[in-house]
Amino acid sequence: MTTLSPALARVDPPSEPLDAFRLLRTAVRNPIEIWPRAVYRERVYRRRFAGRDVAFFCDPDLIRETLVDRADAFQKADTMRRALRPALGDALLTAEGADWRWQRRAASPIFRHERILAFAPQMVAAAETTRERWLAAGGAELDVAREMMLTTYDVIVRTMLGHDGIDAERVEHAVNDYLDPLGWVIAMSIARLPRWLPHPGRLRSDRARRFLRREIVGMIAKRRGAPEARDDLLALLLAARDPETGHAMSDRDLADNILTFITAGHETTALALTWTFYLLDRRPEAAERIRAEIEQVTGGGALSAEHVAGLAYTRQVLQEAMRLYPPAAVVVREAVRPVxxxxxxxxxxxxxxIPIYAVHRHELLWEAPDVFDPERFAPEAVKARHRYAYLPFGAGPRICIGMSFAMIEGLLILATLLRATRPSLRAGFEPELRLRVTLRPGRGMPMRIAPRRD
Incomplete structure (x- = not known):
């Protein structure tokens, strides 16, 4: 179960490895609770389960070897393929080998930092829509987890889909319906059970997957037939070519990748922001320092792309939130040959x-690992730390292509909302950490949204 440390909610790992029955039962409920305490204390933890060798690597040098130096010896593990491929097909997140490489080459220019900065106005506009909704609520309690999902989906609509966005609430419900039963998928993969076996929630998950794909495929067909030029991410993907082969994305490739950006992209940023608001409630002085930085950088004016680089402390807070609560909390690879x-x-x-949540809280890598301290990401502290001790976006050739997008989006949303409001957590509430591919607050994040009056 998840418990409260002296300051913050965290996972309370089992002191000893779970037996087979408890392990599978826990995997269905919350897979992150499987990892024993040794994972947080030792550089390597190994065991054997269901006839398979399993290794947890928390040593940064071993992580680098696995994800960078010897990346060609591994592929995405069956657990993640079974969880994600039915909805996301063979997109950048799920494809392997040559299929992944040409898509990455084609899409990479679109996601360069300078290109993403051009979308700052749309990001700010989405954040301002949320800000006005919050102020109109008159100090009411809102679920900030859901609010951030709606906000980052609004960003996706404005930057990727133009005016062709599908209904935000239907998307939210569909994504939840798809992800909710994934504990069963993970447990069945761990036990090496066949894919065709039914499990609770499967029919609902299949309906959600079909809805999402149907809507996206229809939107792509509509866009291909539209004569007007657009300047959004979908238009850029339609025009993208592999610089080595000239190969373009088919409608299926586009659908797979757009679904990836919608489901994985908007949710991970939303979760990073949700956990950031939780941490700032615990450390209000950090929130005040962010507000002061915003006013200094903007001179009291509107936020824009030119201000992103100046939000240094705001960035440190967001980075520390992703250390304590990494939205993508684990990377799993499978050896394709002896290595x-x-x-x-x-x-x-x-x-x-690569148990990113545990790496980020590992006793050998971090001083006071369960404490919220944005100074860990001051420039000198970052230089002194091993590059592979901090992995919120993964590492190596498959590092998240949307990293710059997520950071710019997160900074602009956080700054827009904090300068106008003071969110405060419901008295006595503590979030439960729940792993459903991403690390979610299991019961939401209820916060009262008061307008800022000073």
Whole structure:
């Protein structure tokens, strides 16, 4: 279960490895609670389950070897393929080998930092819509987790889909319906059960997947037939070509990747912001420092792209929130051939977990790992730390292509909302950490939204 440390909500790991029955039962409910305490204390933790070698790597050098130096020896693990591929197809997040490489080459220019800054006005506009909704609520309590999902989906609509966006509430429900039963998918994969076996929530998940794909495919067909030029991410993807082969994305490729950006992209940023608001409620002096920085950088004027680089402390707060509550809390790879990583010999088929949540709170890597301290991301502190001790966007060739998009979006949304409001957590409420591919607050994040009057 999740418990409260002296300051913050966290996972309370089991002191000993779980037996087979408890492990599968826990995987269905909340897979992150499977990881034993040793994962947070040792550089390598290994065990064998259901005839498969499983290794947890928390040592930054081993992480680098796995994700960078020997990346060609691994593929996405069956657990993640079974969880994501039915909805996302063979997009950047799920494709392997040559299929992944050409898509990455084609899409990379679109997601360069300078290109994404051009979308700052749309990001600010989405944040301002949320700000006005919050102020109109008159100090009422809102679920900030849901509010952030709606806000980042609004960003997706404005930057990627233009005027062709599908209904935000229907998307939210569909994404939840798809993700909710994934604990069963993960447990069945761990137990090496066949994919065709039914499980609770499967029919609802399948309906959600079909709805999302149907809407996106229809939108792409409509856009291809539209004569007017657009300047959004979908238009850029339609025009994208692999610089080596000239290959363009088919309608299926586009649908797979747009679904990835909608489901994975908007949700991860929304969760980073949700956890940031939770942490700022615990450390109001950090919120006040952000507000002061915003006014200094903007001179009291409207936020724009030119202000992003100056929001240094705001960025540190967001980075520290993603350390304590990384939205993508685990990376799982499967060895495609026998491979040696450091001193660890892995047979073909072995699964390697990079438990990002545990790496970010590891006793050997961080001082006071459960404490919220944005100064960990001051420039000198970052330089002194191992590059692979902090992995909110993954690492190596498959590092998140949307990293710049997420950071710019997160900074502008956070700044827009904090300068106008004072969110405060419901008295006595503590969030439960729930892993459903992403790390969510299991019961939402109820906060009273008071207008800022000073």
């Amino acid at each position: 040696r990583i450091g001193a660890e010999e892995l047979p073909a088929g072995a699964q390697v977990y």
